Amino acid sequence: MAEVWALxxxxxxxxxxxxxxxxxxxxxxxxxxxxxLQDVLAALEGAASVDRIAVxxxxxxxxxxxxxxxxxxxxxxxxxxxxxxxxxxxxxxxxGATTIIVLPGDIPTITSADIDGLLAGHQTGLSLCPAIRDGxxxxxVCTPPDAVPFCFGADSAARHLQAAAAHGLQTSRRAMPAFxxxxxxxxxxxxLNAQAAGSHTQDYLRQSGLxxxxxxxxxxxxx
Numbered sequence: 313m314a315e316v317w318a319l320x321x322x323x324x325x326x327x328x329x330x331x332x333x334x335x336x337x338x339x340x341x342x343x344x345x346x347x348x349l350q351d352v353l354a355a356l357e358g359a360a361s362v363d364r365i366a367v368x369x370x371x372x373x374x375x376x377x378x379x380x381x382x383x384x385x386x387x388x389x390x391x392x393x394x395x396x397x398x399x400x401x402x403x404x405x406x407x408g409a410t411t412i413i414v415l416p417g418d419i420p421t422i423t424s425a426d427i428d429g430l431l432a433g434h435q436t437g438l439s440l441c442p443a444i445r446d447g448x449x450x451x452x453v454c455t456p457p458d459a460v461p462f463c464f465g466a467d468s469a470a471r472h473l474q475a476a477a478a479h480g481l482q483t484s485r486r487a488m489p490a491f492x493x494x495x496x497x498x499x500x501x502x503x504l505n506a507q508a509a510g511s512h513t514q515d516y517l518r519q520s521g522l523x524x525x526x527x528x529x530x531x532x533x534x535x
Contacts, residue, residue, distance in 0.1 A: 314410045314411065315363050315364070315408050315409050315410050315411075316361055316362050316363050316364075316409070316410070316411045316412070316413065316431065317362075317363065317364050317365070317366055317404050317409040317411070317412045317413075317457070318356045318359075318362050318364070318365045318366065318412070318413050318414075318415060318427075319366050319368060319386075319397070319400055319401065319404065319412050319413070319414045319415075320349070320352060320353065320356070320365065320366070320367050320368065320414075320415055320416070320417055321367075321368045321369070321388075321393060321396070321397060321414075321416065321417070322349050322367055322368065322369045322371070322374050322378075322417040323369065323370060323371060323374075323388075324369075324370065324371030324373070324374065325341075325342035325343070325345040325346045325371070325373065325374070326338070326342050326371075328341060328342065328345035329341040329342075329344065329345050329418075329495075329496070331496050331497055332344075332496070332497070332498065332501065334498075335498050335501075336501075336522075340520060340522065343516060343520070344495075344513070344516060344517075344522075345417070345418070346377075347420070347512040347513045347515070347516040348417055348418045348419075348420040348495060348510070348512075348513050349374070349377075349417040349418075350512040350513075351420035351421075351422075351509075351510045351511065351512045351513050352415055352416075352417050352418075352419060352420060352422065353365065353367075353378075353381060353383070354511075354512070355422050355423055355424050355426070355427055356415070356424075356427060357381075357424075358423075358424035359424040359427040359428050359431075360424070360428055361427065361428045361431040361432065362413065362427065362431070364383075364384060364409075365383040365384065366383060366384040366385070366386050366400065366404060367383055367384070367385055367386070368386045368388050368396060368397065368400045369385065369386075369387070369388055370387065370388040370389070370390055375387065386400045386403060388400075393462075393464060394461065394462040394463055394464055397414065397462040397464070398458065398461055398462055401414075401454070401457040401458040401462070402457070402458045404457050405456055405457040405458045409457050410455060410456065410457070411431075411434070411453060411454065411455040411456075411457065412453070412454055412457040413427070413430070413431060413451065413452070413453045414449075414451070414452045414453075414454070414462070415427075415450075415451055416450060416494055418494045418495045418496070419450055419451075419491060419493070419494050419495070420495070420504070420509075420510035420512070420513040421490065421493075421504070421507050421509040421510045421513075422490050422491065422509075423490070423509060426488065426490035426491070429488070430451055430453060430486060430488060430491070431453060433484070433486060434453045434455070434484070435455075435482065436455045436481075436482055437454075437455060437459070437476055437481035437482030437483055437484070438452070438453065438454050438455075438459065438460060438472060438473070438476035438481055438482070438483050438484070439452075439453040439483070439484040439485075439486055440452045440453070440469055440472055440473070440484075440485060440486065441485075441486050441487070441488050441491035441492075442469035442485065442487075442492075443469070443491075443492065443493070443494060444492035444493060445493070445496075446466040446467065447466060447467040447468070447469050447470060448464065448465060448466055448467070448468050448469065448494075449464055449468045449469050449472055450491040450492065450493075450494055451486075451488075451491045452472060459476070459479060459481055460472065460475040460476050460479055460481070461475060463475065469485065473485060501522075501526055502526050504517070504526075505517055505522075505523055505526040
C-alpha cells in the first residue's frame with residue numbers, strides 16, 4: 313500500500329534566518345522561524361494526501377514541539393543538510409514510505425490544497441517546485457524516497473532534475489506560485505506581511521509589532 317511521508321528539515325530557531333539578522337534581532341528571527349514551521353506543519357496536517365509527517369532536526373526544542381504534535385522526529389547528528397536528508401529518506405523508506413515530499417520550514421503561506429495539488433500531479437520518479445529567486449528547490453516529491461541524492465541550495469532544482477534523469481527516473485518541474493518564495497531576505501518579509509495566508513506567522517508579525525514596521529522604510533533601512 314502506498315504511504316506518503318512529508319519530511320521537513322528544521323534547524324534550531326536560535327540559529328535560523330541568519331540573512332535576516334541585519335534587520336531583526338536574534339530573538340525575532342527565532343520566533344519568526346518557529347511560527348513559520350508551525351504554518352508549514354499545519355498545512356501538511358490538513359493535506360489529505362499526506363499520511364505521516366517527519367521533522368528532521370538537531371534542536372531539542374524543535375524535537376519536543378514536533379513530537380508533542382504527534383509527528384515523527386528524526387535527529388540530525390549535525391551532518392551537512394543534504395547528507396542528513398539522504399539518511400532520513402533512506403530511514404523512511406525502510407519503514408514503509410513509498411513517496412516523500414520534502415518541504416522547507418520557511419514557506420508559511422502554503423496551504424493543504426497546494427500540497428494536495430502538487431501530490432496529485434505526481435506519478436513516480438521526481439517532481440519539484442523551484443524557488444523563483446535562486447533556482448533552489450522549495451518542494452520535492454520523490455518515489456521511491458531515496459531514489460536520488462539530495463542537493464538543496466541555489467540552482468538545486470536543475471541539479472535534482474539532472475540527477476533523477478541520470479537515474480532513469482521520470483521527472484516533472486512544476487511552476488506552482490504557492491511554492492515560489494521562501495522567507496530569507498528583508499524583501500521576503502515585506503512580501504510576507506502583505507499575504508493573507510500563514511496564520512501563525514501573521515499572528516506573530518502583528519503581535520510582535522513587526523507588521524507595522526514592514527514597509528518601504530524598512531527596506532530602505534535594510535540597505
